[in-house]
Amino acid sequence: xxxxxxxYDVVIVGAGPAGLSAAIKLRQxxxxxxxxxxxxxxxxxxxxxxxxxxxAVFEPRALDELIPDWKDKGAPLNAPVSxxxxxxxxxxxxxxxxxxxxxxxxxxxxxxxxxxxxxCRWLGERAEELGVEIYPGFAASEVVYHExxxxxxxxxxxxxxxxxxxxxxxxxxxxxLHGKYTFFAEGCRGSLSKGLMEKFDLRENCDPxxxxxxxxxLWELDPAKHxxxxxxxxxxxxxxxxxxxxxxxxxxxxxxxxxGYVVGLDYENPHLFPFGExxxxxxxxxxAEMLEGGKRISYGARALNEGGLQSVxxxxxxxxxxxxxxxxxxxxAKIKGxxxxxxxxxxxAEAAFDAVTASEETPPVxxxxxxxxKKSWVYEELYATRNFRPAFNKFGLWGSMLYSGIDLKVxxxxxxWTFKHKHHDHECLKPAADxxxxxYPKPDGKLSFDxxxxxxxxxxxxxxxxxxxxxxxxxxxxxxHNLAIYDAPEQRFCPAGVxxxxxxxDGNNPQLQINAQNCVHCKTCDIKDPTQNINWVTPEGxxxxxxxxx
Numbered sequence: 250x251x252x253x254x255x256x257y258d259v260v261i262v263g264a265g266p267a268g269l270s271a272a273i274k275l276r277q278x279x280x281x282x283x284x285x286x287x288x289x290x291x292x293x294x295x296x297x298x299x300x301x302x303x304x305a306v307f308e309p310r311a312l313d314e315l316i317p318d319w320k321d322k323g324a325p326l327n328a329p330v331s332x333x334x335x336x337x338x339x340x341x342x343x344x345x346x347x348x349x350x351x352x353x354x355x356x357x358x359x360x361x362x363x364x365x366x367x368x369c370r371w372l373g374e375r376a377e378e379l380g381v382e383i384y385p386g387f388a389a390s391e392v393v394y395h396e397x398x399x400x401x402x403x404x405x406x407x408x409x410x411x412x413x414x415x416x417x418x419x420x421x422x423x424x425x426l427h428g429k430y431t432f433f434a435e436g437c438r439g440s441l442s443k444g445l446m447e448k449f450d451l452r453e454n455c456d457p458x459x460x461x462x463x464x465x466x467l468w469e470l471d472p473a474k475h476x477x478x479x480x481x482x483x484x485x486x487x488x489x490x491x492x493x494x495x496x497x498x499x500x501x502x503x504x505x506x507x508x509g510y511v512v513g514l515d516y517e518n519p520h521l522f523p524f525g526e527x528x529x530x531x532x533x534x535x536x537a538e539m540l541e542g543g544k545r546i547s548y549g550a551r552a553l554n555e556g557g558l559q560s561v562x563x564x565x566x567x568x569x570x571x572x573x574x575x576x577x578x579x580x581x582a583k584i585k586g587x588x589x590x591x592x593x594x595x596x597x598a599e600a601a602f603d604a605v606t607a608s609e610e611t612p613p614v615x616x617x618x619x620x621x622x623k624k625s626w627v628y629e630e631l632y633a634t635r636n637f638r639p640a641f642n643k644f645g646l647w648g649s650m651l652y653s654g655i656d657l658k659v660x661x662x663x664x665x666w667t668f669k670h671k672h673h674d675h676e677c678l679k680p681a682a683d684x685x686x687x688x689y690p691k692p693d694g695k696l697s698f699d700x701x702x703x704x705x706x707x708x709x710x711x712x713x714x715x716x717x718x719x720x721x722x723x724x725x726x727x728x729x730h731n732l733a734i735y736d737a738p739e740q741r742f743c744p745a746g747v748x749x750x751x752x753x754x755d756g757n758n759p760q761l762q763i764n765a766q767n768c769v770h771c772k773t774c775d776i777k778d779p780t781q782n783i784n785w786v787t788p789e790g791x792x793x794x795x796x797x798x799x
Contacts, residue, residue: 252422252424252425253422253424253425254402254425254426255289255424255425255426255427256287256426256427256428257288257289257427257428258275258286258287258288258428258601258605259275259286259428259429259431259432259601259605260289260291260402260403260427260428260430260431260432261288261290261291261431261432262290262291262389262403262431262432262433262434262439262441263290263292263293263433263434263435263439263573264290264291264297264369264373264383265301265369265434265436265573265574265590266365266368266369266372266587266590266591266594267434267574267575267590267591267593267594268290268432268434268572268594269297269373269376269594270315270372270590270591270594270595270598271432271434271572271594271595271597271598272288272290272379272381272598273315273316273375273379273381274315274594274595274599275288275381275598275601275602276288276376276379276380276381277315277379278598278599278602279602280379282606284602284606286602286605286606287382288381289381289383289384289428290376290381290383290384291387291388291389291403291405291426292384292385292386293386293389293787293790293791293792293793294385294386294791294793294794295386295795296370296385296386296795297369297370297372297373298366298369298370298373298796299366299385299708299793299794299795299796300436300770300793300794300796301365301366301369301796301799302365302366302463302465302550302551302794302796302799303551303587303799304365304463304465304497304499304509305362305363305364305365305499305585305587306330306357306360306361306362306363306499306584306585307326307362307363307365307368307585307587307588308359308360308583308585308587308588309359309360309361310588310592311587311588311591311592311595312324312588312591314592314595315591315595316375322375323371324368324371325363325364325367325368325371326361326363326368327361327363327502328363328477328500328502329361329362330357330358330361330362330478330480331476331478331479332478332480333356333357333479334480334481335348335351335481335483335484336482336483336535337483337484337485338484338485338533338535339485339486340486340487340533342534342535343483343534343535350654350658352582352653352657352658353657354580354582354583354630354633354657354662355582355583355657362478362480362499362501362507364501365587365799366797366798367798368587386790386791387405388405388406388787388789388790388792389404389405389406389426389441389787390403390404390406390423390441390786391404391423391441392404392431392441392444392445393425393427394568395568397567398567399567399568399613400431400445400566400567400568401425401427401431402425402426402427402428402431403425403426403431404423404424404425404426405423405424405425405790406787406789406790407420407421408420408421408423408789408790410716411714411715411716412714412715412716412717414716417714429568429601429604429611430570430604430605430615431568431569431570432569432570432571432572432594432597433570433571433572433575434575434594435574436574436575437460437551437552437553437574437577437772438460438552438554438775438776438785439575440775440786440787442571442575443775445566445571446562446571449563449567451563451564451571452562452563453563454562454563455560455561455563456556456559456560456669456670456671457556457560457671457672457673457674458554458556458560458577458670458673459513459514459515459554459555459556459638459670459673459674460514460515460552460553460554460556460773460776461493461511461513461514461552461553462514462523462550462552462553462773463509463550463551463552463553464509464511464523464548464549464550464744465507465508465509465510465548465549465550465799466507466508466509466545466547466548466703467505467506467507467508467545467547467548467797467798467799468508468540468543468544469504469505469543469544469546470500470504470505470506470539470540470542471541471542471543472504474542474543475500475504475506477500477501477502478500479498479499479500479506480498480500481496481497481498481539482495482496482497482498482584483495483496483497483530483536484646484650485646486533487526487530488512488526488646490645490646490647491517491646492512492516492517492518492521493512493515493516493638493641494511494512494513494526495510496508496509496510496530496536497509497510497511497584498536498539505798506543508531508540509527510526510527510530511553512527513555513641513674514552514674514742514773514776514777515672515674515677516678517678517679517684518678518679518684518685519678519679519680519681519684519736519738519741520681520684520685520686520687520736520741521687521741522687522689522741522742523741523742524550524700524703524741525687525689525741528692528697528698529689529690529697531696531697532690532693532696532697537696541696545698545706546706547707547708547796547797547798548698548703548704548707549707549794549796550744550745550769550771550773551769551770551772552771552772553574553579554577554578554579554586555579555581555638556577556638557577557579557580557581557631557634557635557637558631558632558634559635559639559667559668559669560577560670561576561577561578561631562576562577564593564618564619564622565614565615565616565618565619566614567613567614568613569615570601570615570618572590572593572594572597573586573591573594574590576593578590578593578627578631580630580631580634581634581637581638582637582653582657583630589630589631592626593622596618596622596625597615597618599617599621600615600618600621601615601618603617604617632662633657633662633663634657635662635667635668636652636653636656636666636667637649637653637657638670639668639669639670640652640653640656640668642668642671643668674776674777675776675778675779675780675781676779678735678738678777678779680734681734681735681736681738700744700746700767701746701767703744703745704745704746704767704769707745707769707795708794708795709745709766709767709768709769709793710766710792710795711766711768711788711789711792711793712788712789713766715788715789717763717765718768718786718787718788718792719747719763719765719768719774719785720783720785720786721783721784722781722782722784726780727739727748727761727782728759728760728761730779730780731779732750732759732761735779737750737761738777738779739761739777739783742773742774742777743771743773744769744771745767745769745771746764746767747763747764747765747767747768747774748761748762748763748764748774749761749764750762765788768788768793769794770785770793772785
């Protein structure tokens with residue numbers, strides 16, 4: 250059946266910081282130069298901001314460029330950073346590291362503690378004021394191609410398909426959106442971006458990407474313990490010195506704070522349980538004291554790109570481009586990526602505007618965009634911090650802190666070496682029998698919690714009678730390989746309890762049960778599964794988490 254279609258100059262997949270900034274810049278240029286450029290944005294969340302998940306301490310550099318009068322227009326940046334603290338944790342104790350000793354790249358002067366979801370909601374309003382068409386609740390599920398192989402656009406998924414593949418009474422076919430260029434701004438490990446990288450071999454000239462899983466809770470703190478703009482980071486316990494991980498506690502306005510933990514997905518021990526590490530982190534005396542008397546009100550999780558400069562793929566391909574975290578512009582040393590995502594969206598928009606408004610034929614590959622990236626402050630920033638993450642794999646926690654301190658503090662990131670990321674995260678697990686088991690304490694329901702109660706307060710919801718969006722290439726692998734060799738690590742690396750090994754009444758006949766309705770769209774399973782047997786595809790539009798103030 251032929252699908253209906255709509256045509257635009259530029260189609261953007263994802264209403265995050267990158268996608269919305271690209272859309273705004275395109276319409277700004279259109280108004281300034283009197284040349285009409287039509288733009289639409291597809292967003293799989295139920296509303297703009299519903300799936301946006303980040304720390305977040307926000308650096309306003311790109312926002313200053315995009316909307317210089319953002320303060321007058323009411324951008325939700327209400328908690329300027331007022332105090333910073335960096336703690337090294339042992340199991341029972343802690344040491345405060347003087348912030349003055351940290352490299353300038355890790356300081357937060359002039360930054361804000363924000364809800365990135367609320368900022369995206371505000372950016373969405375600004376985009377619509379400029380004439381951008383935004384369609385929330387519609388998941389781009391397929392890339393559409395011209396006969397010559399160029400990207401033509403995307404198609405939204407069919408709605409109203411049952412688990413068995415039949416059309417229900419609510420059936421609504423998907424629609425195609427065609428553009429002269431299509432920008433993919435899906436965020437980390439985007440499902441369409443992943444396919445495009447394979448089709449166009451966009452990762453041929455870069456290192457493997459490495460990822461972390463970030464988990465975060467929104468707390469209402471005891472008023473006596475809250476100070477708007479306070480930023481706390483920790484390293485050390487509960488992670489061992491050979492496993493990448495660390496925490497953040499950010500105080501925003503209205504007595505609330507974000508409490509989060511990141512675990513590098515290149516860990517080796519299949520018994521490691523990232524969600525469990527997050528929960529026991531909060532039991533540390535120094536952290537528990539901050540949280541006691543408070544109340545947890547929301548939870549979420551999301552994978553993040555940590556590869557930096559060495560892992561950025563080719564950005565442009567026939568008919569389209571990768572922008573924001575679809576490509577991976579997170580600055581791990583800063584623990585920030587939104588400003589880089591916004592700027593790359595703006596750079597792609599400027600290149601696309603020039604191309605579609607030129608008198609000559611539109612070039613198939615938007616080469617002006619990657620050229621502009623390499624001349625931008627985004628590239629300059631990522632180059633300076635390029636060794637921060639791979640130094641950990643080379644020297645461990647203490648050695649990497651020493652190296653990065655010297656590199657960034659003394660030499661400004663200009664030491665001549667560039668360390669490589671040598672392995673994909675899914676290649677790093679060792680057999681369960683060769684690794685120590687880890688004892689995780691039971692949650693107390695006050696400071697630490699279980700996954701199911703956590704997913705409940707994420708607002709996650711999926712239409713149950715739909716095809717499972719967590720697909721297996723080979724249904725035998727979870728038992729014959731993952732369980733047999735790694736004790737089914739998907740039971741632990743998923744922060745939402747999606748994967749469960751179930752047995753019969755006698756404890757025999759193990760089977761993998763996929764609780765797809767729990768999925769918070771973090772993409773960890775797609776990244777960490779040892780044989781890459783799990784493939785995350787988009788569920789029906791509007792499914793997934795509904796994050797408030799995250």
